[in-house]
Structure formats: C-alpha cells, structure tokens
Amino acid sequence: MRSERQERVLAGLAVSPGIAIGTLYVHEPSVVAVSAYAIEAGAVDDERARFRRSVEAALQQIEKLRTKAGALPGPAQEAATALLDVHRQMLSGSRLVRGVERRIAETRINAEAALEAELAAIAESFAAIDDSAIQSRVEDIRGAGERVLRHLTQTAYRSFSRVPPGSVVVAEELTPADAALMDPARIAGFAAAMGGVEGHTAIMARALRLPAVLGVPGLMEAARGAAIAVIDGTEGRVILAPSPATIALYRRQRSALVRQRRRWIAAAGLPSVTDDGIAVSLQANIDLPAEVADARMLGAEGVGLLRTEVQFMNREDLPDEDDQYALLRAVVEGFGGQPVTIRTLDIGGDKRAPALAAHFPEGPNPALGLRAIRYSLKMPRLFEAQVAAILRAGMHGPVRILLPMVTTVGEMHQARLFIQRTARKLRRAGVAVPDPLPPIGAMIETPAAALGADALAAHADFFAIGTNDLTMYTLAVDRSDEQVARLYDPFHPAVLRLIVFAVTAARERQIPVSLCGEIGGDPRFTALLLGLGLRQLSMAPANLPRVRERLRAVDVAEAQALAARAVSAHDGVHVAVLVEHFNGSL
Numbered sequence: 124m125r126s127e128r129q130e131r132v133l134a135g136l137a138v139s140p141g142i143a144i145g146t147l148y149v150h151e152p153s154v155v156a157v158s159a160y161a162i163e164a165g166a167v168d169d170e171r172a173r174f175r176r177s178v179e180a181a182l183q184q185i186e187k188l189r190t191k192a193g194a195l196p197g198p199a200q201e202a203a204t205a206l207l208d209v210h211r212q213m214l215s216g217s218r219l220v221r222g223v224e225r226r227i228a229e230t231r232i233n234a235e236a237a238l239e240a241e242l243a244a245i246a247e248s249f250a251a252i253d254d255s256a257i258q259s260r261v262e263d264i265r266g267a268g269e270r271v272l273r274h275l276t277q278t279a280y281r282s283f284s285r286v287p288p289g290s291v292v293v294a295e296e297l298t299p300a301d302a303a304l305m306d307p308a309r310i311a312g313f314a315a316a317m318g319g320v321e322g323h324t325a326i327m328a329r330a331l332r333l334p335a336v337l338g339v340p341g342l343m344e345a346a347r348g349a350a351i352a353v354i355d356g357t358e359g360r361v362i363l364a365p366s367p368a369t370i371a372l373y374r375r376q377r378s379a380l381v382r383q384r385r386r387w388i389a390a391a392g393l394p395s396v397t398d399d400g401i402a403v404s405l406q407a408n409i410d411l412p413a414e415v416a417d418a419r420m421l422g423a424e425g426v427g428l429l430r431t432e433v434q435f436m437n438r439e440d441l442p443d444e445d446d447q448y449a450l451l452r453a454v455v456e457g458f459g460g461q462p463v464t465i466r467t468l469d470i471g472g473d474k475r476a477p478a479l480a481a482h483f484p485e486g487p488n489p490a491l492g493l494r495a496i497r498y499s500l501k502m503p504r505l506f507e508a509q510v511a512a513i514l515r516a517g518m519h520g521p522v523r524i525l526l527p528m529v530t531t532v533g534e535m536h537q538a539r540l541f542i543q544r545t546a547r548k549l550r551r552a553g554v555a556v557p558d559p560l561p562p563i564g565a566m567i568e569t570p571a572a573a574l575g576a577d578a579l580a581a582h583a584d585f586f587a588i589g590t591n592d593l594t595m596y597t598l599a600v601d602r603s604d605e606q607v608a609r610l611y612d613p614f615h616p617a618v619l620r621l622i623v624f625a626v627t628a629a630r631e632r633q634i635p636v637s638l639c640g641e642i643g644g645d646p647r648f649t650a651l652l653l654g655l656g657l658r659q660l661s662m663a664p665a666n667l668p669r670v671r672e673r674l675r676a677v678d679v680a681e682a683q684a685l686a687a688r689a690v691s692a693h694d695g696v697h698v699a700v701l702v703e704h705f706n707g708s709l
C-alpha cells in the first residue's frame with residue numbers, strides 16, 4: 124500500500140466517528156437517465172417554470188462551488204474557477220436555456236427530454252468542426268446541461284456496487300440517497316467536499332457506522348493522483364497518499380476502537396440509571412433494518428425514531444403498502460415486544476426520492492416548503508398506504524405513530540382523523556389492526572411547535588423533540604450547509620429554551636416526551652438534557668454505550684443547576700464552556 128505522491132492532510136467536519144484506511148475511489152456523478160413524455164398545452168408554463176427553477180438551483184450550486192474553489196492552491200483554483208465560470212455562462216440566458224424553453228413550448232415535451240434534445244442538437248451542429256477548442260466547448264455545454272438534469276430529475280448518484288472492496292470513497296457531494304447505497308462490507312468510509320454535520324448524509328453515515336468527513340474544501344483536487352486514503356471520522360481529517368508511518372499510526376487507532384467496541388458491548392447490560400438513582404430510557408434511531416441487531420446488542424429499549432423515508436430513496440418506483448409493511452414488521456418483530464416509534468414519511472429538504480419527484484413540485488425554498496406531514500396530508504393515497512402498513516405492523520408488537528414537522532394543531536387533528544379512517548377501512552376489509560389504535564405523537568422540531576407545545580400537547584399522545592431541525596429553523600442555519608456549519612449550534616440558549624417549552628408542556632399534560640435529535644446521542648449533551656428534564660433519549664445505536672456511561676456518572680440535581688445557568692446564558696459559546704466544565708468534573 125504505497126503511493127508515489129506526497130502525503131496531504133485536509134481538515135473537514137467530523138460527522139461519523141472511526142478510522143477507514145483503503146484504496147481511494149473518486150466518485151464522479153453519473154449520467155442521468157431521462158424519460159420523455161408529452162405535456163398538455165396548459166402545463167407548458169409550469170414545465171418551463173420547473174426548468175427555470177432547476178437552472179437556478181444549478182447556478183446556486185455553481186456559486187457555492189466557486190466559493191469553495193477560492194480556498195484551493197493557485198493552479199487548482201484557476202482551473203476549477205474557469206470551468207465553473209463556463210458552466211455559469213452556459214446557464215445564464217444562453218442558447219441552451221432559450222432552446223430548451225422553446226422546445227417545451229413548441230413540441231410540448233417534458234423539460235428533461237427538451238434539455239436532452241437541445242444538448243444533442245448543439246453537439247450535432249458542431250460535430251463537423253474538427254477543432255479541439257470547439258469540441259471541449261461542446262463538452263462544457265453537456266456538463267452544464269447535466270447539472271440541470273440532475274436537479275430536474277433529483278437523481279441519486281451512481282450506485283457503489285462496482286467499488287472495489289475496502290475502498291474509501293471521495294466525492295464533490297454525496298446525497299443522503301448516495302450514502303444509503305453504500306454497503307459497509309465494501310466501503311470503508313467516505314469524504315465529500317460539501318455537507319454539514321447534521322445533514323442526512325451525515326446521519327446515514329452514522330447509521331451505517333461508516334467513518335466519514337464532510338465539508339472538506341479542495342478534496343477533489345487534492346485526491347488527484349493519490350492511491351490510498353485515510354478517513355479519520357473522529358477528528359475530521361482526510362489523509363491522502365499517507366506515508367507508511369501514518370498508515371501504521373491509524374491502524375493502531377483503528378484496532379483500539381475495535382477493542383473499545385467490544386468493551387461497550389459487554390457493558391450494554393448495565394442499567395441506565397443516573398448516579399442519584401433516576402432511570403433514563405435509552406432508545407435507538409433506526410434508518411435501516413440492518414441496524415436493529417446492533418441496537419439490541421447495545422441495549423436499546425425500543426425505537427424512539429424509525430425514519431421511513433429511506434425506503435423511498437434510490438428507486439424508480441414507490442414502495443407499496445406490502446413492501447412497507449414487510450419492512451416495518453421486520454423491525455417491530457426484531458424488537459421483540461419493545462415499543463417502535465414509526466415516523467411517517469419525512470421527505471423534502473435534503474431528503475429526496477426520485478419516484479416522488481414528479482408529484483413533488485420543489486418550491487423556492489424546500490426546507491420551508493411542501494415537506495413531511497404537509498406532503499402526506501396532500502397525498503392521501505400515499506399516506507394511506509403508509510398508515511395501513513404501520514397499523515398492520517402494529518399487530519406484531521407495540522408501535523407508536525410519529526408525525527414529522529408538525530406546526531399546527533390542525534395538522535395533528537387532520538392526521539388523527541385520517542389514521543382513524545384508515546383503520547376503519549382496514550377493519551371493514553377484514554384486516555386486523557391494533558385496538559386501541561397506536562399512540563399518535565408530534566415531532567417538536569420547529570419553533571412554532573415548541574412555542575405552541577402547550578396547545579399541541581392537548582392533541583398529541585407523545586412528543587419527540589427533533590433538535591436537528593429545531594436548531595436549523597431556530598437559528599436559520601441550514602443543517603447540511605458546511606458554509607454555515609459553525610453557526611449551527613444546539614447549545615444556543617434559544618434552542619435550549621424551546622426544549623424547555625416542550626418538556627414543560629408535556630409534563631403538564633402528562634404525556635411522554637423524548638429527544639431524538641443527534642445531540643441525544645452526543646455524551647457532551649447528556650447532563651444538560653437530563654437537567655432540562657428529559658428522561659428518554661433516542662440515538663444512533665453506536666452512541667448508546669457512550670451516553671449510558673455518561674448518564675451513570677451524572678447527578679440530576681446538579682445537572683438541573685447546570686441547565687438553569689445554560690438556559691439563561693447569553694450565547695452558545697458560554698453554554699459550551701459551562702457544559703465542558705461540568706462534564707470535566709464527572
């Protein structure tokens with residue numbers, strides 16, 4: 124495992140702990156598959172608007188990449204910037220853009236097909252000219268066009284089935300759907316130039332227990348010519364063309380981590396009780412059924428959050444009721460009588476599903492648009508299939524239904540009626556469903572839900588606080604954008620106060636409340652969260668041992684004093700210092 128190139132160390136965001144050492148595999152975006160269909164005359168304007176939105180999204184992506192290119196060393200910066208400038212030019216009122224719009228109107232075909240046809244026509248018109256400068260121009264046009272196609276089709280990137288076993292994958296950008304395709308038996312870890320700590324790509328990496336680093340400026344340029352890479356997902360480093368001494372060092376660290384995991388598995392049976400005798404329930408966040416065994420081995424007391432959207436990604440068709448039922452039943456049975464909290468489809472934002480793209484007009488701001496429960500309530504057939512699958516799975520063990528992104532009492536009410544109606548329909552058809560129906564809970568992940576938690580508590584059977592989105596929406600910081608990653612701060616007192624709102628409302632109404640954002644699995648937050656009143660935390664299975672170990676050392680009365688100071692601190696930095704000091708004394 125020697126590489127000719129000199130070792131380079133790049134820093135990024137540590138999003139999934141562990142060490143990966145392997146052959147470098149540079150992941151390039153694939154060619155996008157396009158389907159062509161006719162559109163009605165009345166739909167031409169909408170189709171053109173959809174095309175323009177995709178051009179806009181591609182231009183925004185180019186701007187982002189240009190900013191990143193600014194951090195590269197001299198020649199790499201020039202090359203990257205020049206290419207991006209060409210792409211920008213080609214998407215700004217160019218022949219390509221005008222040509223596609225004309226084709227949509229004149230031939231009444233969908234935007235993807237119009238774009239493909241225009242790209243082919245441009246290539247053909249230059250085909251006869253034997254000039255390498257012109258030919259590379261044609262390639263640039265295709266490159267710019269493919270950027271737009273990717274946005275139009277919301278296509279997942281190429282699958283990783285051909286990646287040589289043991290590889291380390293690096294890419295400009297990896298979507299959550301890309302990450303979901305990675306098989307930990309083949310892929311040792313990954314890194315990407317883009318992405319933030321709490322985006323779903325990061326969550327997927329943790330779910331798969333793949334060491335990962337995101338938000339690494341200059342990664343693709345630095346990877347050129349390197350044969351081997353190390354991903355240090357604990358410290359947030361990518362080492363390209365590592366020296367033999369570096370490889371040896373990281374191998375030792377990797378072995379130490381394996382030994383530590385064995386110790387943790389052995390300690391999984393220890394009670395989750397604080398130093399002053401308060402029981403805390405630790406549950407698992409499950410993204411993939413493959414995680415069930417790990418969660419049980421590490422002592423999870425059920426599932427606090429089952430993210431169902433992963434089953435909708437990476438496929439051209441939609442999973443039907445039976446597909447969904449089969450998956451849910453496997454998880455419910457896997458937990459052998461412990462409760463499983465199944466969240467209804469939380470698609471939107473950075474979580475995309477190609478099969479839903481056609482029914483999913485992406486608005487100007489997807490994070491604030493038609494997503495999660497809003498989407499389900501607008502798509503009754505889709506929602507009914509999911510609810511029916513959940514109710515049927517509920518015959519195999521206790522389930523709870525969790526609604527994502529709730530902002531109004533009306534949504535709770537509407538969803539409850541819908542679930543009751545679906546249950547009646549199933550019963551009429553002779554299908555057994557649980558009696559009484561499963562509890563229906565609300566995710567508290569928007570400021571509106573937290574501030575209005577007292578009203579919601581009257582309509583919800585339980586709360587699950589989602590601090591990933593709660594932090595994002597409270598601080599107006601995109602959780603998957605590495606450019607503002609430093610501002611993404613769940614220690615911010617504004618976020619803590621909203622948690623208090625939710626916990627207090629739940630306590631007054633005597634409904635269970637848990638926390639299932641990523642901070643639930645971060646031991647730095649454990650004492651603070653106990654102090655804020657939480658007694659139920661749900662987390663990626665790999666984090667269960669560390670959180671259990673931490674909470675066993677905490678005295679809740681002391682943690683309450685810490686929380687009181689944190690809530691009235693003037694900023695998140697101050698809270699981080701208070702917490703660090705407290706944790707250091709444990």
Ligand code: PEP
Nearest residue numbers: 568589590591592639640
């Ligand atoms: C959250 O927002 O905190 C949450 C748990 O949900 P997700 O990460 O899937 O958005």
Ligand code: MG
Nearest residue numbers: 568589591592
């Ligand atoms: Mg969320």
